Amino acid sequence: MTTETLLIVLAVLALFLGLLAIRFHVGLSLMVAGLVGIVLMRGTDAAVSTVANQPFSTSADYSLTIIPLFILMGVFAVHARLAQAGFDLAARVLRRLPGGSALASLAGSGLFAAVTGSSVATVATMARVSTDAIVKAGHGIRLAAGVVCAGGTLGVLIPPSIVLVLYGVVTGESIGELLLAGLGPGLLTILLYGITIVLMVLVGRRRRARENTALEREPAMAGGVPSSPSAGADLPEVAEETGSSGGTRQDRPDLFGFMLLVVIFMVSIGTIYLGVATATEAASFGAVSAFVILLIRTRPPRWARAIKESVTEAVGLTAMTFLLMAGAGVFTYFLALSGASTAVVDAVLAADLEPYVVLVLCLLLLLPLGMFLDGISMILVAAPLLHPILSGYGFEGLWLGVLIVKVAEMALITPPVGMNAFVYSGAVPEAGLGRVFRGIVPFIVADLVVVAILILVPDIVTFIPELSSAK
Numbered sequence: 001m002t003t004e005t006l007l008i009v010l011a012v013l014a015l016f017l018g019l020l021a022i023r024f025h026v027g028l029s030l031m032v033a034g035l036v037g038i039v040l041m042r043g044t045d046a047a048v049s050t051v052a053n054q055p056f057s058t059s060a061d062y063s064l065t066i067i068p069l070f071i072l073m074g075v076f077a078v079h080a081r082l083a084q085a086g087f088d089l090a091a092r093v094l095r096r097l098p099g100g101s102a103l104a105s106l107a108g109s110g111l112f113a114a115v116t117g118s119s120v121a122t123v124a125t126m127a128r129v130s131t132d133a134i135v136k137a138g139h140g141i142r143l144a145a146g147v148v149c150a151g152g153t154l155g156v157l158i159p160p161s162i163v164l165v166l167y168g169v170v171t172g173e174s175i176g177e178l179l180l181a182g183l184g185p186g187l188l189t190i191l192l193y194g195i196t197i198v199l200m201v202l203v204g205r206r207r208r209a210r211e212n213t214a215l216e217r218e219p220a221m222a223g224g225v226p227s228s229p230s231a232g233a234d235l236p237e238v239a240e241e242t243g244s245s246g247g248t249r250q251d252r253p254d255l256f257g258f259m260l261l262v263v264i265f266m267v268s269i270g271t272i273y274l275g276v277a278t279a280t281e282a283a284s285f286g287a288v289s290a291f292v293i294l295l296i297r298t299r300p301p302r303w304a305r306a307i308k309e310s311v312t313e314a315v316g317l318t319a320m321t322f323l324l325m326a327g328a329g330v331f332t333y334f335l336a337l338s339g340a341s342t343a344v345v346d347a348v349l350a351a352d353l354e355p356y357v358v359l360v361l362c363l364l365l366l367l368p369l370g371m372f373l374d375g376i377s378m379i380l381v382a383a384p385l386l387h388p389i390l391s392g393y394g395f396e397g398l399w400l401g402v403l404i405v406k407v408a409e410m411a412l413i414t415p416p417v418g419m420n421a422f423v424y425s426g427a428v429p430e431a432g433l434g435r436v437f438r439g440i441v442p443f444i445v446a447d448l449v450v451v452a453i454l455i456l457v458p459d460i461v462t463f464i465p466e467l468s469s470a471k
Contacts, residue, residue: 005041012037017372026377028266031055034334041337050330058329059322061170062280068318069283070160070268076290077264077316079306080297083111099201101137102144103281105130106151106193113155115395119297120374121414122152123420124418127427140247143200143440148442149420149436150193153409154374157186159269162321162406163375169379170328170386173397176272176279177465181398183269184460186452192446201386218306248270321376329379341385344463348389355393356455363407364385365452369464370411370418378408399461403454410447413440 016033020026020270031051038047041284091104109132113122127148134144156163159179168175261309268286271277277285334343365386369378383404390400412420415437425433454460 001444005340008040008055009035009335012334013039020372021037027325029325029379030324030331030377034327034331037334038330038337046160050333054329054333055326055358058364061169063175064177064325066165066175066280066283067162067321069280069287070162070165071317072314073264073268073283073286073290073319074159075292075310075317076239076287077261078112079310080257080260080294081254082257082264082293082297083108085171085254086111086257086261088254090260093294094214097198098205098267098464099139099143099197100128101134102139102201103148103194105134105144105147106154106190106197109148109151110154110158110190110295113152113158119152119155119409120419120423123148123423124427125426133430139201140204140439141428143197143204144423145424145428145431145436146200146439146443147197147440148153148317149413149418149424150447151442152190152420153375153412153447154186154193156180156405156409157189157402159183159186161405161408162205163379164237164401165235165279166321166376167401167405168385170383171397171401173401174279175258176282177398177468178378178401179269179279180273180468181403181461183464185402185450185454187449188460189406189450192450196446198444199211208213208257237446242387246410260297264290264293273464275320280334324377324380328377331381332384335385344385344387345392349392358389358393359395359403359455362390363403364370366404366407367411367414369408370414372419373403374419375409375412378411379405382408396462399454399458404468406447406454410444410451413447414444415440 016029018034019029024032034214035047035051038050087104087108090107091101094100094103097103106128109122109126112126128455130148130151131141131144134147151334154161159182161179161182163177164182165175167173168178171414225278254336264286267289268282268340271282271285272279272403294310295304352357353361366378366382369382373381386404387397391397412418417420418437418440421433421436421440425431425436
């Protein structure tokens with residue numbers, strides 16, 4: 001790469017970050033920055049040709065039909081109140097555990113994230129509702145912040161995951177096998193998040209008990225003994241649950257709705273596992289089943305309104321996703337045209353480093369991207385670069401995909417500028433950014449443990465796809 005080309009690449013990257021800094025749409029930022037780079041390298045005619053052809057060539061792929069189908073399936077499920085049924089059942093089942101309301105909110109965030117495919121959208125939607133429920137149950141706002149921000153990242157691994165689908169599209173890995181590969185790590189993440197919540201609750205209870213004991217031992221002071229901790233302290237990290245269901249609805253949970261949710265999951269993911277359908281066919285089966293369930297769960301006078309709202313919402317989410325893909329396609333074309341992608345891959349491979357050192361360094365590169373991009377954007381930008389580098393060291397493709405997607409979402413809750421934390425503090429201003437990050441830290445530790453386990457035991461990722469292919 002010549003010095004002139006290097007300066008152009010750096011200028012384009014600076015322009016991209018500048019557009020993000022003024023809150024320009026990520027997809028448009030990628031497209032504008034890429035087009036400017038092409039103009040500087042090849043002239044206006046090449047840029048016009050690119051903007052006319054590249055978005056079409058990026059999106060005109062049969063495998064991409066899985067994205068609107070999964071989005072439509074999820075939106076139908078939400079409007080059929082199936083996600084609420086899952087949340088209510090989780091709240092009822094988990095209410096007697098320490099931090100039952102927080103565990104139920106974690107389940108709700110995971111369900112919503114799996115439906116929308118966006119961690120940031122999940123945090124923005126669930127922040128107020130989950131925080132009110134968790135605080136009403138007597139827990140601190142730091143716990144609520146950690147649960148909501150971390151819970152939003154669950155949707156990247158739990159099928160149907162739009163992020164895993166996009167990873168398969170940009171890298172050529174099997175989309176069906178990627179969806180199955182995300183099951184084990186997704187369940188492992190839920191388990192460790194749940195353990196983290198319980199530990200935070202128990203530690204908070206012990207701390208509060210010690211504080212109360214210390215207050216009782218203090219001699220009486222003039223004007224009386226204070227009845228509460230010092231002013232301005234955080235809400236109690238944990239107190240006893242104040243309601244039988246942690247602030248959730250007291251009526252009987254919607255078991256029928258939960259069973260219908262399981263049916264949709266089995267139709268969409270179970271058919272892939274059994275080898276009955278391809279990923280695209282399974283997505284269409286799931287969308288049709290969710291549509292039928294929406295009609296069953298909605299009275300005839302409201303059918304038209306429910307269908308219209310669902311389709312409108314699905315079209316908006318699909319358009320947003322494809323705009324990101326179009327912008328990333330133009331930007332990736334510029335990087336290929338400049339030779340930057342090839343130069344980076346060749347430089348890393350020529351460095352002759354240990355494979356696992358390169359793996360860790362590549363994963364660490366994803367963390368700063370969480371300051372500017374959401375999970376989908378990170379995958380579209382970073383996966384075409386990181387996948388060839390790590391594949392060159394002999395790492396298995398499915399395993400790499402799950403690791404990269406997991407760390408990309410982890411970047412959204414990593415200080416100092418995890419995007420989820422800022423979205424949460426904007427939705428819940430009384431939390432304060434400092435307390436939000438303190439609440440997130442234990443979940444970051446849990447994520448690090450998950451990543452370490454996945455590196456040490458890759459069979460957690462590959463077991464289910466291998467079992468499926470053996471059928």
